[in-house]
Amino acid sequence: MGDGTANNEPNNIQNILNAYINRKTEKYFTALVKKEDIENADYNLSVSTYVESEDTREVIDIAVLNKQISEIVQRENTLRAEIDAIIAEIEEA
16 A cells, blocks of 8 residues: 555545454554654654555576576577587588
């Protein structure tokens, strides 16, 4: 919500309203914050101060990625050898 990507479609507005009415905390969406916590944060009312953003980055399996890179390098070496053989054959002709 506070990261500039909020979508103000009617459903989203309704979700925000429902969270407010029900006074519930929902991870990555809402937080019920005590007055003291707001005071301790110098009265900062930014949503990101109280609601953690969800980490939506893609999880990459390094072992799988390294295996794919190894296979690509092997294929490149094979192709390079084939190209070198073709060039040598052309040069002999």
